[in-house]
Amino acid sequence: MSTALVILAAGKGTRMNSDLPKVLHPIAQAPMLEHAMAAGRALDPDRTVVVAGHEAEKVRAAVAEIDETATVVLQDEQLGTGHAVLQARAALEGFAGDVVVLYGDTPFVSEETLERMIEARSRADLVILGFEAADPARYGRLVMQGESLEKIVEYKDASGAERAISFCNSGLMACDAEVMFRLLERVGNDNAAGEYYLTDLVELARTDGLRVTAVSCAEAETLGINSRSDLATADAVFQARARAALLDLGVTLMAPDTVYLAFDTYIGRDAVIEPNVVFGPGVTVESGALIRAFSHLEGCHVSRGAKVGPYARLRPGTELAEDTHVGNFVEIKNAEIAEGAKVNHLSYIGDATVGKGTNIGAGTITCNYDGVMKHRTEIGARAFIGSNTCLVAPVRVGNEAMTATGAVITRNVDDGDLAIARVEQTNKPGRARKLMDMLRAKKARMSKG
Structure with a gap:
């Protein structure tokens, strides 16, 4: 089965307080976007599409240095993750196979995890990547029934029992290209932010009778970077692993x-x-x-x-x-x-x-x-x-x-x-003492003046 990567890299990263696009901030002296693209290369993708927005030309230049075969598309307005993935549709025209959605600011997903997501596609139409959170906080919860993902519930909408769930949504997913874009056409923006959410695909897929499941990974793989503090933490994580x-x-x-x-x-x-x-x-x-x-x-x-x-x-x-x-x-x-x-x-x-x-x-x-x-x-x-x-x-x-x-x-x-290429040495008898006496006398006159 052919695979394509869609990597979302359009965010400004306001909390980074920087003129540099968030995904270009370095971890271990390479842009975090490069880490995400490197992880995706484990799938030997036929196509790679990076969705840029803020400072898109800087992102485009960086992508060209990382992988000259990758395509960069523009999300003019940041209208949500679902809208961002839709911008890749034209670049994937004629492609038949799985689309894996990655995030440029989530750089540590492992090759093994991505391979397990693709393997799970043989059992489900839509695969979501989840993780067991030590502190679920305000992550979206993945409500499972056996291997079936029933729904994703945002914290603010979750019941007490659902808030007790520690299996949380990373945002990464894999789906057949034709199915994904067909479902995305039906995603609405009737929400407080007025945005088109990629996570809505779960409900739409289940409405259509499609099979939806979730694959679990270590929480560290889903580390997202939104601030300089997060960036420092991510760099420390990389260094510890590499050492x-x-x-x-x-x-x-x-x-x-x-x-x-x-x-x-x-x-x-x-x-x-x-x-x-x-x-x-x-x-x-x-x-x-x-x-x-x-x-x-x-x-x-x-x-x-x-x-x-x-x-x-x-x-x-x-x-x-x-x-x-x-x-x-x-x-x-x-x-x-x-x-x-x-x-x-x-x-x-x-x-x-x-x-x-x-x-x-x-x-x-x-x-x-x-x-x-x-x-x-x-x-x-x-x-x-x-x-x-x-x-x-x-x-x-x-x-x-x-x-x-x-x-x-x-x-x-x-x-x-x-x-031998140097001037012949000449010694001047007594000249050093005379010169030092002259310099000391000059200094004394300047001090009195």
Whole structure:
């Protein structure tokens, strides 16, 4: 059976107090909408439709980056969830199969839960996702009779017995596309808010003699985000889950609560992560690597046996081969560091290639930017770059070549050569004492004045 996703992402999120659409606020450095779309991809959908409203162009741009095959449709007026799903009808023209309705601000529904919803479609025409609430509060209650969902009762309309029900409505549902849109045509807005509610489909389906059921999931999967506080809670939930998953996979987190992971962080077994490490998007750390304390990684690949940090920063485009060392207060950007090479102290390596077994001395800088263009530095294998060397790109240092400490390298250095590029030292006898006496006298005159 074919599947289509309709993801509702039109809300403004007033309580977020932000110019950014609610669904674009990040959890683990990815928009919450991306989390919802990723969960839906487990169903291998034939089509994905995102219903946007507030700041629709920002949502459209974000969706294009997440999944270029997804379609964004506009809900000009926010007239309820039923009205929102109807906006996807044209985009699903010609589609035959199940429609699964997700919410862009409910990012944690699991792949397993969605698969169970689709499986339940073999027994029912309409499937609602529910959860056992620890505190049902004002959630809509799902009134079940065996496997049959009799009705959804809003808190304000519920009897005492119905309010005692803890099985609550998440808002997610699955239904045959033709049936869903046929039922939506009959949804009215005769209610206090004047809105068209998706939940009305349950009553309409039962009126038509259709089978309606509910699938249960953990309450944590239905966490909705409406405020900055909710966003912080959601991020904490993600981090706890992601850390636990890494520990189960055989990754050592020395102080798990201090490690911050991104949405797509991948770390192999037997890697060791020391305290206070931050992972930005797009990081892969292979098995057996060591990431030491207070390092920040983003958009990089760290190979087996590499050691990074402490206090290192790996920026996008960094590729560390096996058994490389990147140490204290080193920054690397858009550079390939070959097997066994070392960049251990206080250096910046940007837009560069460093060869196998090369040693980069402390304080080395690749001067890659001329104010307009970026230029590359190439350093060969088994080279030795002296401390405090400035490599003015574009420039190449050959295999087994050396640069002297404090050199400013502006021309290529051939294989095996030693480059010395600094002013000859001159000592002026007694000049230091005379200069200091002059400066102290000047300071004294200024103080009296």
